[in-house]
Amino acid sequence: MTVFAASRPDLSSGAYRVWQRNRDVLLRLWKSEFLAQLIEPVIVILALGIGLGQFVELESGEEYVTFLAPGLLAMFPMFSAVFECAWGSYVRLEMQGTYKAIMATPVSVDDIITGEILWGTTRSMVNGAYILLVAAVLSPWLPMVESPWAILVVPLGALPGVLFSSVSIAFASIARAMSQFSYFFNLVINPMFWFGGAFFPFAELPQWAQVLGWFIPLTHVVEMYRDLLQGTPGWGTIGHFAWLLVATALFYLVALTSMRRRLVD
């Protein structure tokens, strides 16, 4: 089919116009959208860091909240991207006909998908920056940010932002009903959340679980951030970065191809 033959993205400033559209909508609804996002990470840091942390003793000797911080910085932004690009995109695709309306303008299908992914990435990065700020402010009492390298978490957040947005758009492009998103959440996102190395160290698991963990995208985000927060970047960090770069490029193309198929008949 011609749709697959033309796999080179057909991009223009239209992608930015789609991003602007989403920004304008958020600016109208910011009160209800922002408040929950502001409060949730604080609650989780306190509950897991102080509450659960009292009972957890790690082999490495570090405090549990220190171990947990990179996981939180990876997880919450992932959820931001997923909510925006899975549910949000499906509503715009199927229920509101927003994509069809935009397709009648010089904005191409690839522009639409890319704009949506950039928007999911933006929300993800803003969320990451906010949690980093909270973690830094609380660090005198709860040691989470231990090195200035941590600031790199903000720009590097673009990579998982694009990755998780693309994965979500790819799923939205094959979904036939809103109810199918529970599969996506329970079979893809939730396992990643629990098994992505955010809550317990992989080093203490059996070999097979560690191998499995290598294939989970979130694992690489968590490990990359851990190196930065603890001020120990090295070749391993670059390895995680490279893994994420390849996965991101791959899923971006999957999202484009699959959504083109859905929108162009």
Added chain:
Amino acid sequence: MPHPIEAAGLVKNYGSFRAVDGVTFEVRDGECFGMLGPNGAGKSTTIKMIACTSPVSAGALRVGGFDVATQAREVKRVLGIVPQEDNLDEDLPVRQNLEVYARYFGIAKREAMPRIEESLALFQLSEKAEAKIDDLSGGMKRRLVIARALVHEPRILVLDEPTTGLDPQARHLVWQKLRLLKSRGVTMLLTTHYMDEAAHLCDRLVIMHRGQILTEGNPHSLIAEHVGEAVLELRMEAHERAPLLAEVHGVPGVDVEEVEGMVYVYGAPEAARRIADQISDPSLAFLRPGNLEDVFLRLTGRGLLD
């Protein structure tokens, strides 16, 4: 100068199903061109190809002089699309719908704002400028979709069943606005299955059926050619028909169509009048001018098509 829309041997296949089967037509500058046909005739598919959202399987299609296959962005700049469903942006209020849409076309805000205010006034939506889309009536939504399609001042306006689902007041208001646009020189292509709508608005039209164009012309010539000036409708069961049919048979310029419970006699008014006079119970006979609906039904058949 090329016509605003030129289609030659246009084909669209979905797998083994041929939705559009070699249609050729042109839409001329400043006219309102109608596409009539029952559901599944291929009207909407043709529009999707014109709007560059469905690739052409075979044939040539040029819009505003641009090739839809290779110059989609250029085509979309000269085209305003009014889709069948109101796909307004429900997350944004009325005026912002137009602002955001203008931005998709790369129109600067300074340039767009006065145009949007003018458009809201023209479509009687100024008072609703800050309203939510959910709070608009069906007719208002339609008008806003049309206003949106005009925000970049397109050369050609394409309307896919623009008044389906509207109440009579809302429909007439939409027609009034479309006539106004036409008088301002906007070229229009419109699909509909309301024959009165086509007769009202269209300078020229085609009737499509099963992916093909059955006939083309202006509403008056199509009625004259396929129906005649007058139609006599007779409520008559099959066993009562024999004497009448014998009488009518062979009368020049008169055509008879038999349907369950009804006989239609098409032809010149005098001939139809003579036949009507012979019917004993005048309440069973109804003589009226021929219309587009007769043309449509004669060409596409009276059976259900789904």
